[in-house]
Amino acid sequence: MRAEENRIKAVYEKRRIEKGGLYSSLNKGHVFMRQELEQGISKLLMSNGIDSIASKTILDIGCGSGDKLGDLLKFGARPENLSGIDLLDWRVDDARRILPPGVRLECGNAEKLSFSDRSFDVVIQFTVFSSILDPHMKRNVASEMLRVLKEDGFVIWYDFFVRDPRNSDVRAITKNEIRQLFPGCQIDLRRITVAAPLVRLLAPYSWRLCYLLERIKVLDTHYLGLIRKSSV
Numbered sequence: 001m002r003a004e005e006n007r008i009k010a011v012y013e014k015r016r017i018e019k020g021g022l023y024s025s026l027n028k029g030h031v032f033m034r035q036e037l038e039q040g041i042s043k044l045l046m047s048n049g050i051d052s053i054a055s056k057t058i059l060d061i062g063c064g065s066g067d068k069l070g071d072l073l074k075f076g077a078r079p080e081n082l083s084g085i086d087l088l089d090w091r092v093d094d095a096r097r098i099l100p101p102g103v104r105l106e107c108g109n110a111e112k113l114s115f116s117d118r119s120f121d122v123v124i125q126f127t128v129f130s131s132i133l134d135p136h137m138k139r140n141v142a143s144e145m146l147r148v149l150k151e152d153g154f155v156i157w158y159d160f161f162v163r164d165p166r167n168s169d170v171r172a173i174t175k176n177e178i179r180q181l182f183p184g185c186q187i188d189l190r191r192i193t194v195a196a197p198l199v200r201l202l203a204p205y206s207w208r209l210c211y212l213l214e215r216i217k218v219l220d221t222h223y224l225g226l227i228r229k230s231s232v
Contacts, residue, residue: 004134005087005109011131011169012088029200032210033193038071040192040224041156048188048226053077056121060084061110061145062128066095069103079103085110111140115148123149124156130170142181146229155182155227162221175223182227189225191217
């Protein structure tokens with residue numbers, strides 16, 4: 001898997017240089033998509049009977065610069081209950097700068113996690129699997145996510161299902177593939193996130209139009225989901 005690791009590192013280094021501004025908090029399109037995702041996660045948790053994450057231990061696979069772990073703190077998670085792992089050392093360094101000291105962060109490959117079996121209540125992944133082109137690596141990461149997940153825990157999944165023909169560095173993940181990666185699990189998926197190029201075009205002019213498009217769902221490109229082990 002070393003070749004795939006190196007490919008992913010190169011892709012994200014290139015993205016940091018060429019597209020860093022697209023993910024800025026000063027980019028209205030990016031802000032809109034983040035806020036819609038936060039609302040979507042809140043609705044997903046509440047609809048599954050989860051009204052608090054304060055006491056839950058949470059692992060972020062592909063934690064990046066710590067944005068999602070920061071969002072979980074806003075949802076009530078405690079720093080000492082949060083952990084993250086990312087393949088890229090510079091992203092882990094960024095995360096350490098913005099997150100409280102109690103958050104445990106590691107640089108490494110999620111195919112082989114250092115955590116014990118059944119040690120987390122929640123495992124999250126946000127656009128990690130679409131960044132992995134090697135099917136064997138995807139299966140290994142999914143298997144590790146389930147290994148470290150408690151029997152009554154759950155995975156929060158967020159990734160795109162619509163293919164982008166302009167970007168050969170990523171690959172969309174369909175419902176069938178998600179089921180194959182997490183066999184025998186209970187899976188609740190919802191469509192979310194209007195196509196990013198369209199939101200970036202419209203958000204500076206009409207926040208309301210972006211909101212209406214999100215409600216229609218026709219132009220959504222991602223699945224937000226909750227995955228539970230079959231024994232629950």
